[in-house]
Amino acid sequence: MPAPNSSTWNRRSLLRAALGVTAGGALAACGSNNGRAGGGSGKGLVQYFHAYGEPGTEQAIRRYAKAYQGANVTTQWITGADFESKLFATLLTDNAPDLFEFHPQIQLVKSGQVADLTDIVAPVKDDFNAADIASHTVDGKIYGVRMLDDPQFFFYRKSMLEKAGVGVPQTLDELIEAAAKLTTGKVKGLFLGNDLHAVINPLIWSAGADTLDDNNRIAYHTDGVVEGLKKMRTLFTSGSLLLGAPADYWDPSAISQGLTAIQFCGMWAMPQLQQALGDDLGVFPFPKVTDAGKPSVYNGGWSMFVNAKGKNVDAAKEYVKWLWIDQKRYQEDWALSYGFHIPPRTSIAASAGKLKSGLAAEGVKLFNDFGHFDRIGWTQAMIKATEDVFADCVRKGGDPEAALDRCDKAVNTELKKLFG
Template sequence: MSARRPDLSRRGFLTGSLLITAGTVLATGCSSDPMAGSSSGAQTTLNVWYHAYGEAGTQQAVLRYATAFTKANPDIAVKVTWVPGDYSAKLNAGLLTDAAPDVFETGDFRERYARSGQIAALDDIYGDAKSDFNANALSSVTVDGKLHGVKMIDDVMMLYYRKSALAKAGITPPTTFDGLVAAAKALTTERTKGLFIGNDGIGDAPGLAVWSNGGDLVTPDGTVAFGSAQALEAITGLGRLHDDKSLLLGFTTDWWDPAAFTQGVVPMQWCGLWAMPAITAALGDDFGVLPWPAFKAGGTPVVRVGGWTSNVNAKGRNVAAAKRFVQWLWVGQADLQKDFAESYGFHVPPRTSVAATAQKLSTGAAQETVALAAKYGKHNPGTWDTAVSNAFNAAAAEIVQGKGDPAALLAGAVKKAQSEIDQTPGR
């Protein structure tokens, strides 16, 4: 359920909005008026936005949650708006209109929203539960010491490998980058490639490479750090996978979908925990999971932790009611948090007590993945917005493809990214 799949809307989800009040769905439609249809004594109508999740049953789940909330809080109606397509672009446009959401989710938290005053600080709604949220879930939404969202789910991304394929080739699951390169090359045949990290041959790999070599992307104070010697070395090293022609490129779906792996097109794929139920259904226990390996001695393995965060529109008309909704659902309702995390693909509940009760995550490869996230998890910095990440990824793509001077390309990306961050309001 990470922020990677705008094209999933083609699966035919219900679009538009559903209005819920006093525990009942009252109306459907696509009205631009967030108060449209309010009745049954509700004094406030909240407009709550979700992106069009790809996992079956997710939309029905969030409608059930809203129904339960309005039953417990009959003075607040909830208009659930399901947004297909390019969610980020539609959200940014929607926030400028009178129909802006009161509550909305973000994938990979954006610090810019907090510094511009777009989202409210939510320290007051955590209460005693704050200590129950994992450190990653808190640090990823913290700006200037204040919490500007509540993490809904942690999405863990890691390497899947086919046990039987590696065993047949006499290959040990790789624990170093050299080992990963060698395994991908050895597993590449005339009919298959050894590794899938994305249709562009890049995916998350540049950031993973930097972290795995002891580098950083952006420091907490907003200084771009991916121009370091460690970063340059690691990104340049990714070119070995391209030189060996061991990467699958241009598959019918991208890295977030496990189809290339489950269909035997590749024996190794970068994907997410959300895909594990589908992988298990297709392959049984013939798969294992690994972190992205350390680039070299002194580095560290990495898994990426993304996910979705619930935010309150500080410029909306219903801030107090919006906080009540977020607190009720994502702080107070442990049973619903667990349902959201393990019933529609697998995800890690950000609250440690809830994660401990998620039975589907307590055995096998899922349990191993949760442990990897706790030990090696990294989240993109809050400054990692579209302009910053695009500058980095464009330079990385040219570097790994051998186009231009690597140091100059990376230095140019640093300059662009730093300019974007320095222009952030409040910096």
Template sequence: MVASGKGKGFGGSFSGPVLGRRGVFALGGLSAGAGVLSACGGNTGRGEADGDGPVLSQWYHEYGEAGTQQAALDYAAAYPDARVGVEWIPGDYDAALSSGLLAEDEAPDCFESHLNRGMVEAGQLEPLDDLVADVIDDIPESDLARNTLDGTVYGIRMIDDPQYIVYRPSMFEAAGIAGPPETFDELVDMAVELDSGEVKGIDFGEASGADRLGQHMIHSLGLSFIGADRQAGFDDARMAEGAGSVRRLSESGALLLGAPTAWWDPSSMLQGLTAMSWTGLWTMPALLEGLGDDIGIFPCPGFAGGAPTVFNGGWSAFVNANGPNVEAAKAFTKWLWVDHEEFILDWCLSYGFHIPSRLSLRAQADELTSGPAAEAVAIADEFGWAEDPDWTPAMNTAVNDMMSNIVIEGADPEEELAAAVATVNDELDGIFG
């Protein structure tokens, strides 16, 4: 029910593709017609209209949850005012989208992604204020903010996916551990206690958490990715201290490495390979089916005296401002992601669990009102944070490189923090300077 390859889960990446002021990040090609699926018989993406209205191309990354592909096709086929070809993009979706938006004949009319300033400044995103005007009070404030830049709404949130740590209460009890950790250092100690050799303490993925924990650390410590002065907002000695805690986990031997699937797939938990694992709400149905009531969850514990955190990932719908049928693409996007609430609920609850991005629909999501799923919603509300549209992939890479160099390579934390801050400041100077 969940993804089985990199980038296929519902959670989404922290930063989308960027075409910024200083150039184009065309990170990889997309062969003509790659991954194309027909929503209308023999249609294979954008082609010639046949009297049934305009022909639109809609792009998704390759979701792994069973049924999602067919659902996307069914939604498109139900639309009466255009022929909609659905492209299911495998592999590195952000790179494919960066390239695809530059291809005149193959570019999508509408697509899912994450808002960033580079796409706006490149003129790629059509404003969508008019599409959400009638439901704007029904959109959670955080979902509206993550799709708004300089007062203009560019995206419509499709799903919210909190990411957290899942654990086996039975294994905690057997090890004499009373409950979830309150600090990241306590998490390291518990992982060591839970490590029996055959069953590891925790699965953070092959990168040992270096590909996400730096961002959580920033939020945990009450810092900002980008400060009010438009410089890196995380130049704080506690960052180096927190990175040292992650390195201690990496050196402890308690991490599950070489898992059969990546972190966003629950296989390591379902197969009893680990007592704890980083995951997201989309895996909840599979975990409930496989483990019953032997499931507990908790947010990422705080670093260096900071607070717990939950990254609220997910995806949003956008319209290509340079497409041949902009108004038709806007009409379809509104029809699917604003007007047809039954499709939104189906997408959020039938193929894995996701929090709907409308307050009124959250009230109808019975599947999220009890058990661990309800706990996930609660910690997302209490500790959740989302991406900053001004945070670019290059900035994200700088933080990930900092963490990887400290955690895996054993580099000096203070020096790596200074290098990451310098890289982010250079990026910001290029954007706002």
């Protein structure tokens, strides 16, 4: 998930706020989208993008659209913290976009808000990362086309670890110990983001658990996760965790400006960090929490969806096929020219020279060895429930079992709505 250009914007807020206007789990019916027609009508399509932080991204998206001959494609480039609220509010109006980027969310499918794209994806399905296909599939139909895969892991300053006599942490206990040894008067040992939400799922995975299982049942309420929550509380109260940084975890400035020795961030920031720190930079996954667990890497990213309730569904699908299926040179440009992202198309990823050596190759290996993808059934309400667990147990010192019991109740309510 490439960094936005607002230091106040929490990257995970989009996923957490998905369908926030529909607490019941379904979007209201969308009206006509202002009579816009596609293709041969001479009118055009409107697409919504959030404002990526890397220079050149807006110009690239507009350049791709201008090159398309099938319709006049207009881009709404939405800055600041308003993307999710504007998108989902606008989907309820006559001015709804024809296509938009977001993350896979099952409510979008069950409400009929997004179009089935199986027909355009199926011919190249085997050239996509299989996990990306799975995370966009409901009842055998594919909704959305992945544009970027964004692994998230820890960056660390090699010189700081060497000076403190600290090795690369292999367990959460070692990470806590390292953070303490790396903390000095001016530098905190570790930065996980200001609200800690970015590491909730990695903690679950590294404890040997999951959010849901393959049958959409709770999989996070385990002894390993309880142990992880207790360890996170120890870390939170240790004084070695950077809190209240000027920008959140998605922005690499905390480590590049010397505020911390280790920062959780994303591969998108790698070129910027290499420019600032040179070779004084390493990466490692979220370490295992328990002996039964193993390291994990969260794969974020963005996907393109077609508004199924608009008037230009066929024209929008044609544009999505042209850009995100047929135009491999644009897909490679989008993934590699404005930050480092892994192309979801395996053929493009395999030929991506920028990812074949050095730190980038290490990041790709972490992604391949330890990567986890969002489950389409893991909804905004469920994400909020786990955030409440962190707020209770990690920040306030509450009992993990009691907090997870409350989380179970909220998640099961959502599961019943969605799956019966």
